[in-house]
Amino acid sequence: TNNYVFHSLVTVAVLLFSLTTVYGGKVLVLPLDGSHWGNMKVIVEELHSRGHSITVIRPSANWYIKEKSPHYSCITIPASGGGIDEKIFSSFVTRLLQIQREGGGFWSRMSLELEVVKLFSESNRDLIEMMTMIFEDAELMQSFHDANYDLVLTDPATGAGTLLAHRLGLPLVFNVRWTIQGEGHFAIAPSPLSYIQWVPGAMLTDKMTFQERVKNVLFYLFTRVQTAYVTDPNYIPFAADIWLMRNDFTFEFPRPTMPNVVYVGGFQCKPSKPLPQDMEDFVQSSGDYGVIMMSLGTLVGHLPEDIAEDIATAFAQLPQRVVWRHTGKRPASLGNNTLLVDWLPQNNLLGHRKTRAFVAHGGTNGVQEAICHGVPIAGLPLMFDQQDNLNRMRAKGVAKIVDIATVDGDIFLEAVKAVLYEPSYREAMQRLSRLHRDQPMKPLDRAMFWIEFVMRNKGAAHLRTESYKM
Numbered sequence: 001t002n003n004y005v006f007h008s009l010v011t012v013a014v015l016l017f018s019l020t021t022v023y024g025g026k027v028l029v030l031p032l033d034g035s036h037w038g039n040m041k042v043i044v045e046e047l048h049s050r051g052h053s054i055t056v057i058r059p060s061a062n063w064y065i066k067e068k069s070p071h072y073s074c075i076t077i078p079a080s081g082g083g084i085d086e087k088i089f090s091s092f093v094t095r096l097l098q099i100q101r102e103g104g105g106f107w108s109r110m111s112l113e114l115e116v117v118k119l120f121s122e123s124n125r126d127l128i129e130m131m132t133m134i135f136e137d138a139e140l141m142q143s144f145h146d147a148n149y150d151l152v153l154t155d156p157a158t159g160a161g162t163l164l165a166h167r168l169g170l171p172l173v174f175n176v177r178w179t180i181q182g183e184g185h186f187a188i189a190p191s192p193l194s195y196i197q198w199v200p201g202a203m204l205t206d207k208m209t210f211q212e213r214v215k216n217v218l219f220y221l222f223t224r225v226q227t228a229y230v231t232d233p234n235y236i237p238f239a240a241d242i243w244l245m246r247n248d249f250t251f252e253f254p255r256p257t258m259p260n261v262v263y264v265g266g267f268q269c270k271p272s273k274p275l276p277q278d279m280e281d282f283v284q285s286s287g288d289y290g291v292i293m294m295s296l297g298t299l300v301g302h303l304p305e306d307i308a309e310d311i312a313t314a315f316a317q318l319p320q321r322v323v324w325r326h327t328g329k330r331p332a333s334l335g336n337n338t339l340l341v342d343w344l345p346q347n348n349l350l351g352h353r354k355t356r357a358f359v360a361h362g363g364t365n366g367v368q369e370a371i372c373h374g375v376p377i378a379g380l381p382l383m384f385d386q387q388d389n390l391n392r393m394r395a396k397g398v399a400k401i402v403d404i405a406t407v408d409g410d411i412f413l414e415a416v417k418a419v420l421y422e423p424s425y426r427e428a429m430q431r432l433s434r435l436h437r438d439q440p441m442k443p444l445d446r447a448m449f450w451i452e453f454v455m456r457n458k459g460a461a462h463l464r465t466e467s468y469k470m
Contacts, residue, residue: 024051024052024053025052025053025150025151025452025455026052026053026055026147026148026149026150027047027052027053027054027055027149027150027151027152027153027451027455028055028057028144028147028149028151028152028153028164028168028170029044029054029055029056029057029072029152029153029154030056030057030152030153030154030155030160030161030164031056031058031065031154031155032155032157032158033059033062033063033064033065034063034064034298035297035298035363035364035365036155036157037063037064037065038064038268038298038365039175039246039267039268039365040153040155040175042267042268042444043153043175043244043267043444043447043451044056044071044072045071046444046447046448047448047451048070048071048072050448050452053073054071054072054073055072055073055074055075055147055149056069056072056073056074056075057074057075057077057134057164058074058075058076058077059076059077059078059079059080059130060076060077060078060079060080061079061080064298075140077130077133077134078133079126079129079130079133080126080129080130092115092119093300093382093383094304095115096115096382096383097303097304097307097382097404098304099115100404100405101404101405116383124158127158127159127160130160131160131163131164134164135167141167144164144168145168149168149170150170150171150454150455151165151170151171151172151173151241151451151454151455152164152165152168152170152171152172152173153173153175153451154172154173154174154175155174155175155176156174156176156178156179156180156184156240157176157177157178157179157180158180159180162239162240166239171241171454171455171458171459171460172239172240172241173240173241173242173244173450173451173454174240174242174243174244175244175246175447176240176243176244176245176246177245177246177247177364177385178385182199182200182223183200183385184243184245185245185255185257185261186198188243188258188260188261188465189255189256189257189258189261190256191255191256192256193213193216193217193220194208194213195207195208195253195255196253196255197216197388198216198219198220198223199216199219199220199222199223200384200385200387200388202215202216202219202388203387203388203391204216204391205253205391205392205395206253206254206255207395239464240260240464241260241454241459241460241461241463241464242260242262242450242451242453242454242460242463243258243260243261243262244262244264244447244450244451245261245262245263245264245265246264246265246267246364246368247263247265247364247368248263248264248265248266248436248443249263250265250371250432250435250436251265251266251364251367251368251371251389251392252265252392253392253395258463258465259463259464260460260463260464262446262447262450263443263446264443264444264446264447265368265436265443266368266369266371266372266436266443267442267443267444267446267447268347268365268368268369268444269347269368269369269372269373270347271351272347272348272349272350272351272352272373273345273348274348275345275348275349275352276345279323279339279341279344279345279349282321282323282339283321283323283349283352283354284354285321286320286321286354289319289320289321289356290320290321290354290355290356291320291321291322291323291349291352291354291355291356292315292318292320292321292322292323292355292356292357292358292359292416292420293322293323293324293344293346293349293350293355293357293358293359293375294311294322294323294324294325294326294358294359294360295324295325295344295346295358295359295360295361295366296325296360296361296380296382297360297361297363297365297366300361300382301325301326301327301328301342302326302327302328302329303328305328305329305331307404307407308326308328308329308331309331309332309333310407310408310409310412311324311331311409311412312331312332312333312334312335312338313331313333313409314409314410314412314413314416315334315335315337315338315416316333316334316335316336316337316338317335317413318337318413318416318417318420319337320337320356320357320420321337321338321339322335322337322338322339323339323341323344323349324338324339324340324341324359325340325341325342325343325344326340326341327342346366346369347369347373350369350370350372350373350375351372351373355373355375356375356420356426357375357376357377357378357416357419357420358370358375358376358377358378359377359378359379359380359416360377360378360379360380361379361380361381361382361386362377362379362380362381362385362386362387362389362390362393363386363389364385364389367389367390367393370398370429371398371429371432371433371436372433372436372437373433374426374429374430374432374433374434375429376398376399376419376425376426376428376429377390377393377398377399377400377419377429378399378400378402378412378415378416378418378419379393379394379399379400379401379402380401380402380404380407380412381401381404382404387401396428396432397424397425397428398425398428398429398432399419399425400415400416400418400419400425401415402415
């Protein structure tokens with residue numbers, strides 16, 4: 001009896017001690033919609049599971065950020081907040097593909113650049129209107145001060161979260177791949193032009209010829225002029241305490257970094273869960289041939305009809321089963337081996353033992369999930385950073401790229417067959433997967449440590465250089 005009482009007292013004491021050492025912080029999150037919200041949501045849910053209180057600021061017009069959630073409370077601003085209407089974006093993608101398929105001449109390229117500038121200009125104007133509404137709402141701003149938040153967590157692809165953290169005087173953590181000025185490293189770390197590509201779309205690696213280095217320098221000079229007149233006077237993106245960088249060196253080429261940059265590439269990857277029964281039955285029917293998965297990300301549900309027909313024709317010639325996320329018109333040439341779906345559980349299907357190849361647009365999230373699960377890629381880049389992401393994967397021997405401007409059924413089929421049947425692609429990707437997994441702490445746990453570090457220490461100024469003030 002005495003031993004039982006003693007053990008009970010020890011247990012109670014340990015529990016009481018644990019309660020006194022657990023700290024539930026308060027985090028104010030200003031995210032970006034679309035695929036960026038997909039990975040921010042992973043961090044938000046993990047913070048909630050660790051006892052932290054999360055408040056998310058969202059515009060009333062958005063795609064994926066739900067107003068009601070068990071993981072966070074929500075402040076909804078009656079504005080578009082820099083979001084892009086789904087129909088407008090779909091029209092933009094169609095126009096983008098049309099320009100690319102008309103040829104790669106100077107005027108086509110300029111037209112493409114103007115389309116991108118117009119899209120982001122409208123988005124930034126909406127964002128400014130939302131932030132003006134927030135800053136001019138005295139009651140809302142006072143509620144932020146009264147809430148005693150520990151930090152602001154934001155995606156610096158827009159400057160909204162940085163501005164809010166500065167106004168509130170709070171520590172700042174970035175969940176970052178891009179800032180308003182470009183790829184995140186360029187805003188904070190030394191970036192030697194001799195082996196680091198400066199401009200997205202230049203299709204350079206860390207092994208440049210002399211001509212490629214000259215090209216890189218010219219791109220650098222051009223973009224520096226742009227930023228000097230556009231963003232530098234109005235927005236300083238470097239003041240975050242911690243930069244949670246959404247890549248790592250299985251994805252990125254080796255490069256200089258800084259003490260407050262924490263690499264969390266692949267943090268959204270999880271062990272695969274069982275597929276829905278109908279999809280599992282379809283996958284199992286593939287036998288030893290396995291399955292090909294095709295998805296062009298959260299924002300692009302379908303391609304122009306002529307390209308979709310060519311792809312369907314190519315898939316029909318393969319013995320593998322195909323699961324294809326396609327929300328457009330059903331291709332007339334679709335084979336019996338192809339399942340069209342409006343949505344697919346990408347991580348779970350990539351992690352399935354029968355998945356042999358991933359036909360992807362090259363978004364960061366999808367590429368990292370492919371690395372996690374060791375699935376080689378047939379790439380069909382459409383816009384933004386996708387070409388460069390896939391170019392990195394091609395340089396590492398794990399991807400074959402198809403140019404959307406020239407693709408037809410034969411070219412597409414050849415690329416998919418290469419990834420399926422040339423062992424080097426799968427072997428190289430499985431090696432990347434092993435390297436990604438061989439680290440002392442999981443990327444998500446590393447992100448949690450540093451966010452909580454900033455909470456405990458009221459920032460991380462000792463890791464942050466003062467260069468951003470110069």
